[in-house]
Amino acid sequence: MExxxxxxxxxxxxxxxxxxxxxxxxIMGNGAVMEGIETNLFFTFFGLDAIVKKxxxxxxxxxxxxxxxxxxxxxxxxxxxxxxxxxxSFTSWMMMGEMAKLDIPPVxxxxxxxxxxxxxxxxxKIAMDMFKFKKxxxxxxxxxxLTVGEFYEHAAGxxxxxxxx
Amino acid sequence: xxxxxxxxxxxxxxEEGYFTTPSxxxxxxxxxxxxxxxxxxxxxxxxxxxxLRNKFLAGETLSIRSINHSGVIDVKTxxxxxxxxxxxxxTKIAGIPKPASCI
Numbered sequence: 001m002e003x004x005x006x007x008x009x010x011x012x013x014x015x016x017x018x019x020x021x022x023x024x025x026x027i028m029g030n031g032a033v034m035e036g037i038e039t040n041l042f043f044t045f046f047g048l049d050a051i052v053k054k055x056x057x058x059x060x061x062x063x064x065x066x067x068x069x070x071x072x073x074x075x076x077x078x079x080x081x082x083x084x085x086x087x088x089s090f091t092s093w094m095m096m097g098e099m100a101k102l103d104i105p106p107v108x109x110x111x112x113x114x115x116x117x118x119x120x121x122x123x124x125k126i127a128m129d130m131f132k133f134k135k136x137x138x139x140x141x142x143x144x145x146l147t148v149g150e151f152y153e154h155a156a157g158x159x160x161x162x163x164x165x
Numbered sequence: 166x167x168x169x170x171x172x173x174x175x176x177x178x179x180e181e182g183y184f185t186t187p188s189x190x191x192x193x194x195x196x197x198x199x200x201x202x203x204x205x206x207x208x209x210x211x212x213x214x215x216x217l218r219n220k221f222l223a224g225e226t227l228s229i230r231s232i233n234h235s236g237v238i239d240v241k242t243x244x245x246x247x248x249x250x251x252x253x254x255x256t257k258i259a260g261i262p263k264p265a266s267c268i
Contacts, residue, residue, distance in 0.1 A: 036248075112240075
């Protein structure tokens with residue numbers, strides 16, 4: 001479909017580190033790359049876990065304080081069940097399994113796909129300082145550590161959009 | 166449903182130019198569609214298009230990730246062979262419907 005004002009560039013900010021937050025960024029980002037849209041992904045705060053080598057493939061989802069979480073069959077997951085040791089790991093493992101069935105890759109492989117198509121990955125400077133991460137903690141796909149001002153410079157342009165997941 | 170003429174053959178396409186009858190496709194037709202997209206086809210293009218056609222005809226969902234498992238090329242090369250929107254362009258030239266996949 002021809003559009004009068006096509007989306008030419010997307011700049012996606014990922015500030016949270018739960019499975020669903022990170023995958024929202026990765027799926028939107030990869031989808032943009034596949035459409036030939038210039039793509040910048042900017043990871044900040046807890047979202048940094050998605051690009052920290054030791055953590056990226058071990059993300060969890062919240063089982064406490066997550067009212068949308070349901071048990072297989074559709075019943076709501078009681079918050080008190082969430083405090084059972086291992087419940088968070090188990091639920092996260094189940095979620096990753098369901099995604100794998102849909103051919104959704106692990107985080108590290110997803111970043112391989114996005115960067116293979118020209119998508120660019122950035123980390124946030126102030127969050128890096130706050131969590132005391134160094135450049136070598138990050139996966140090799142991270143191009144640069146940006147200040148907020150630099151992020152906006154990268155995001156500039158006609159038909160460019162900033163998305164906060 | 167619309168029709169188009171490629172390499173002297175009339176084929177059924179949808180409003181976006183994707184084939185609705187994949188059996189009407191052949192290599193000469195592919196070369197002509199590729200020309201419209203500004204691509205000159207090589208053996209590598211044909212090899213990955215054959216992979217996509219086989220997967221589609223087997224009823225499997227096409228995704229960008231599956232290219233890495235094709236044994237033909239990796240995803241990076243795929244983006245180079247079909248610049249811009251590779252899965253959309255490759256399926257269009259390969260004479261199969263546009264993939265209804267988000268990944």
